[in-house]
Amino acid sequence: MPVTALRPRESALMANMIYGGLQLDDPDQIMAGAVGDLNTRWAPVGDTIKGRSGVGPKFMKRNSNFAMVLQRKGAPTEKAVVIRGTQKTSLRDWLTNGNMGVTPGPGGTVVHMGFNRVFKSILPDVDAAVTGSRTDLLHVVGHSLGGAIATHMATHYALAGRSVALYTYGAPRPGFYDFSRKVRSAVGPNNVYRVYDLRDPVPMVPLFPFFHPNSPSDGIRVGGSTGRISVGAHDMESNYIRQVGESDWTALTREGAGYKSHQGLDYWLEEAGRATRIPGASLGLWALGKALQALLKLVAVSVQFVIGVAATTLDLMAWLLTKAVEMAGKIGSSALRWIGLALRWLGRGAYNAGVTAGQVTRAFLRYVLDLMTRAIFTPINAAINAFT
Amino acid sequence: MERWLARGAAVLLVLAVSFGVITAGGPAMAKEIVLFSAVDGRLVHADGSPATGVRISRNWRRGSREAGDEATTDGTGRFAFPEIAETPGFFASLLPGSEPTVQRMTAHAESGDVLLWQAIKNSPERHAELEGKPTKIVCRVDAEPGDGGLYWGTCVADQD
Numbered sequence: 001m002p003v004t005a006l007r008p009r010e011s012a013l014m015a016n017m018i019y020g021g022l023q024l025d026d027p028d029q030i031m032a033g034a035v036g037d038l039n040t041r042w043a044p045v046g047d048t049i050k051g052r053s054g055v056g057p058k059f060m061k062r063n064s065n066f067a068m069v070l071q072r073k074g075a076p077t078e079k080a081v082v083i084r085g086t087q088k089t090s091l092r093d094w095l096t097n098g099n100m101g102v103t104p105g106p107g108g109t110v111v112h113m114g115f116n117r118v119f120k121s122i123l124p125d126v127d128a129a130v131t132g133s134r135t136d137l138l139h140v141v142g143h144s145l146g147g148a149i150a151t152h153m154a155t156h157y158a159l160a161g162r163s164v165a166l167y168t169y170g171a172p173r174p175g176f177y178d179f180s181r182k183v184r185s186a187v188g189p190n191n192v193y194r195v196y197d198l199r200d201p202v203p204m205v206p207l208f209p210f211f212h213p214n215s216p217s218d219g220i221r222v223g224g225s226t227g228r229i230s231v232g233a234h235d236m237e238s239n240y241i242r243q244v245g246e247s248d249w250t251a252l253t254r255e256g257a258g259y260k261s262h263q264g265l266d267y268w269l270e271e272a273g274r275a276t277r278i279p280g281a282s283l284g285l286w287a288l289g290k291a292l293q294a295l296l297k298l299v300a301v302s303v304q305f306v307i308g309v310a311a312t313t314l315d316l317m318a319w320l321l322t323k324a325v326e327m328a329g330k331i332g333s334s335a336l337r338w339i340g341l342a343l344r345w346l347g348r349g350a351y352n353a354g355v356t357a358g359q360v361t362r363a364f365l366r367y368v369l370d371l372m373t374r375a376i377f378t379p380i381n382a383a384i385n386a387f388t
Numbered sequence: 389m390e391r392w393l394a395r396g397a398a399v400l401l402v403l404a405v406s407f408g409v410i411t412a413g414g415p416a417m418a419k420e421i422v423l424f425s426a427v428d429g430r431l432v433h434a435d436g437s438p439a440t441g442v443r444i445s446r447n448w449r450r451g452s453r454e455a456g457d458e459a460t461t462d463g464t465g466r467f468a469f470p471e472i473a474e475t476p477g478f479f480a481s482l483l484p485g486s487e488p489t490v491q492r493m494t495a496h497a498e499s500g501d502v503l504l505w506q507a508i509k510n511s512p513e514r515h516a517e518l519e520g521k522p523t524k525i526v527c528r529v530d531a532e533p534g535d536g537g538l539y540w541g542t543c544v545a546d547q548d
Binding site for chain 2: 016019020022023024028029030031032033034035036039084085086087088144200201202231234235236237238
């Protein structure tokens with residue numbers, strides 16, 4: 001069921017506002033302390049909601065404000081759940097960990113374990129605020145990690161029969177393909193507003209087989225298609241709020257629709273061939289990702305089946321790609337071409353000519369994929385290693 | 389073989405960084421992080437008359453680091469604070485994620501302390517407080533701090 005959506009700027013102001021919870025506790029003060037005038041239209045319901053973050057033993061720490069529930073002034077049956085993303089210091093916990101496992105999600109789907117844990121840690125308090133008074137329409141909003149958790153939250157409430165709209169900014173990929181389909185079918189394809197910037201590295205992870213929720217336009221791309229990957233493009237207040245401006249969703253969707261996302265393998269290999277001439281360009285990585293998805297769909301191996309034999313996402317990708325290379329004909333040659341382009345994107349174009357099917361072992365592919373992951377997140381790992 | 393791969397990977401990582409595959413900057417991110425833009429303020433009573441000779445303290449906290457400074461209103465109730473900025477460490481500049489700064493200004497009036505301004509700055513950019521315009525504000529010294537103004541406190545944008 002289509003619902004009346006928040007305007008882009010309203011949802012962006014909410015996604016930014018919740019970061020005040022890192023410095024303040026009082027929900028009214030967090031609302032008033034944020035940029036924009038949200039507090040003239042929305043009031044907090046109850047207290048700020050604490051969440052658990054971190055991995056390993058640190059996960060048990062429950063001391064940080066993660067979410068707030070708001071209600072519209074004068075129309076309190078319209079509510080919003082707003083979830084924050086990561087602090088600079090803890091991003092690594094979620095995004096750079098190629099070994100982070102998966103776990104069952106709603107309706108038998110497969111989701112990212114880290115995102116699911118935070119979702120579960122905040123759900124009881126969110127639910128108390130949402131069900132504490134009548135709620136006819138629920139907006140779920142989040143930036144970065146908060147966007148991934150918002151995707152879980154929106155799906156949870158949609159499956160429970162509520163009218164839900166989902167808004168994410170620079171969110172990572174929350175789950176496997178079946179989960180992305182579940183989000184689409186439960187929330188409704190026209191109620192998913194996934195905003196991303198091609199220069200923002202966070203929406204690129206975790207890599208395949210993680211997917212973004214499907215929506216008709218494959219998300220709403222802002223910020224154009226040029227430029228290199230930049231962590232500054234991930235900023236809510238200095239990038240996304242500015243990019244959405246005063247536009248409405250129709251205009252933003254139209255502006256970002258330069259690339260068709262539902263093209264076939266050949267289209268994406270051609271695109272990748274053009275865009276990887278500049279090593280490290282954000283457009284090149286994007287096209288490589290699209291080509292990889294198209295390629296692996298052709299391999300037609302059940303992702304669910306392979307989970308049993310592959311330890312990590314990277315292993316899984318390597319396994320699937322090896323399968324593709326082993327297959328005769330077009331799939332095999334396309335897979336080799338993809339590997340060549342990936343190496344070129346990494347600035348290792350000299351390898352290009354030398355790659356033959358016989359050399360493409362699972363270990364070699366894992367190495368290439370690992371390099372790609374690291375090329376995106378090396379600086380983050382370097383930062384962590386320097387201080388720990 | 390594994391060792392060779394590891395060594396090769398390490399070399400490539402260094403290359404990736406030095407050739408700028410990843411950049412910290414870009415149009416959306418300033419090199420410098422402005423924690424508190426310069427403030428051009430007026431302190432007034434309920435009737436609009438200037439509150440003169442009032443000491444105002446300003447504080448800011450980012451992560452767990454905290455600092456502050458002070459100013460005193462002049463004969464027309466005016467007070468001013470300079471911009472506070474810091475250059476992020478090399479590694480910190482490469483991390484995506486948020487690190488908001490909480491900003492406070494408190495007037496130490498004869499009748500007691502009044503919280504004039506409490507805002508969260510989640511952007512590294514200059515003048516983000518008023519979305520691009522200089523922080524020119526007028527604040528009440530005898531009002532109860534609340535959410536009716538620009539941020540939490542007693543201040544609104546100064547139209548004069």
